[in-house]
Amino acid sequence: MAIFEYKAYDTSGGKVNGQVEAKDKPSALLELKKQGLMPTEVKQVAAQTGGISLFSSKVSLADLEFLTSELSLLLESGVKIDRGIDIIKRTKAKPALALLLNNISKDLKKGKSLSQSFADNDDVFDPLYCNLIELGEASGNLSEVFDGLSKDLKFKRDLQRKIISSLAYPAVIFFVCLLSIFFIFNFIIPKMSSMFDGVQELPWYTQVMLSTSEWMMNYQGLLLLGVVAGIIGLVYAAKLPGFIRWWQKVCLKLPVISKATVIVERIRFNSGLAMMVKAGVQIDRAIVLAGGSIKNSILKREMDIAKSKVKGGSALTPALQQTSLYPDFFVSLLEVGEESGNLEKVFDEIATRSRKEFESWTESMTTLLEPLMILFMGGFVGGVVVMMLLSMVSINDIGI
Known part of the structure; x- marks a missing residue:
């Protein structure tokens, strides 16, 4: 079909x-x-194939947010879930999303539950998403569950869009810098090299410049091939469990990246916890389910220890305090929420504050990146130009 x-x-x-x-x-x-x-x-x-599609891209974050928001609106309007999926499928949904909805619709007609139909497409829907749908089916508040999920996905989509737009300008600068270097070493310096024919003793910077230009002209095909092979190698390595664990460990040690990593995992964990507690899940089970949304293996191991302590009868705050996700300020919020019995609001507050903190971090990094890229381009290209000028001046010095 x-x-x-x-x-x-x-x-x-x-x-x-x-x-x-x-x-x-x-x-x-x-x-x-x-x-x-x-x-x-x-x-x-x-x-249609065994997967989502051979001829269309994967279901994007924007597609997933669109689907979740539409299902929330349709269910709130009283439309049944199978009818709602058929309505969305007949609209201008992208091919990958249309095929996904077609698979879900077929599963529903076979008698599968909505959560199971979504779980069968685990490359699109994570376990937390499917667990919340299962809870929504059991409690009868699917529209609220989809509404909460759509808000969370909207934040991720807006943040993704903001990061991409912020990185566009530095990326253009970097690309122009590479083109400038390519042009200088392939066209300008080779034409200048004739000026130095017959000169016995050239300054070291002139020799470096001429040697680099000659190397690039002779081996730039291999250089390009090496870059492509390096990119392919990184893409392949990024799928290996050993490399992923190593990179996750490194991310927690790098000065700037470590903060962002912890904030992102805190957002995932606490937003999942807030939705779970709101759906009426017991806190020990909610921690287990929300812990599945943590991607970093080091932080996940810390959370597993906290989960075992809570299951063993420990209070929530001391157990979570021993993880890297909660600094002192958020620990005090947890204490207040645990004593007042209003954990849902506390988890939601922590997730909201962490989102704002991550947005602020993103804006700071992208704002800092632009002048750094300009400085890098000016320094590198300007350095090459200065070496060219000094080399031309050195000819007169040698001649004297």
């Missing part, structure tokens, strides 16, 4: 856009005619 995107007119002459599932194009046209539509354009956008 495949997904076909179509443009058509209904019986009253109105324009209709959407997607239809069929085994081939003639079957898609027949299905549209059965629906009383007059198609003007029908094209295949994706072929």
Whole structure:
């Protein structure tokens, strides 16, 4: 079966856009005619496979946030979940999202629960997401669960967009710097090299400049191949458990990155805890489920120790205090929440404050990165230009 995107007119002459599932194009046209539509354009956008799709990208964070928000609105309006999924599937959903919804819809028609249907696509939905849906099914407040998840995903999407837009300018500067270096060493310096023919004793910086230019002209193909191979190697290594554990350990030791790593994990853990407690989950079980959202293996191990202490009868605050996620200020908030019995509000407050702290850290880093990139470009390119000028001046000195 495949997904076909179509443009058509209904019986009253109105324009209709959407997607239809069929085994081939003639079957898609027949299905549209059965629906009383007059198609003007029908094209295949994706072929269904064992995974999500071979011809479309993975479901993005924006797609996931869109799906969660739409399901929350539809459920709040009284639309049943299977009907809501079919409605979203027929809209202008991207091919990967349309195929995902098609798989979920099929599972629901086979009698599977919503949480199980989502859990079968674990490459898109994490365990916390599926566990919350399961709790929403049991308690009957699915719309509230989807609303909470959509707010959390919206924050992640906004932050992702902000980081990408902030890094765009430094990335352009870095790219221009590389192009400038390539141009200088491949075109400018080779033309200048004839000026130094026959000179016996050249200054060391002139020799370095000429040697570097000659090396780049002779081996820049290998250099490019090495860069590509390095990138491929990093992408492959990033999937290896050993490399991931090593990198996670390094992230907790680097001065600037360590703070961001802890803040991000604190946001994940506390936002999950807040939603779990709000859904009526007992705190010991909520810690177990929310702990699954922690990605860093070192911090996850610390949380596992805290979970075992809480299960053993220890108070919540002392157990969480021994982890790296909670500095003194947040520990005092936990104490207040534990004594007042209002942990949901405390976890939500910690997650909110941590989000603001991470936004502030991101803005500071991106603001600092721009002048550093300009300084790097000016220093490197300017240094090469200065060496060129000094080399030309040195010819006169040698001649004298």
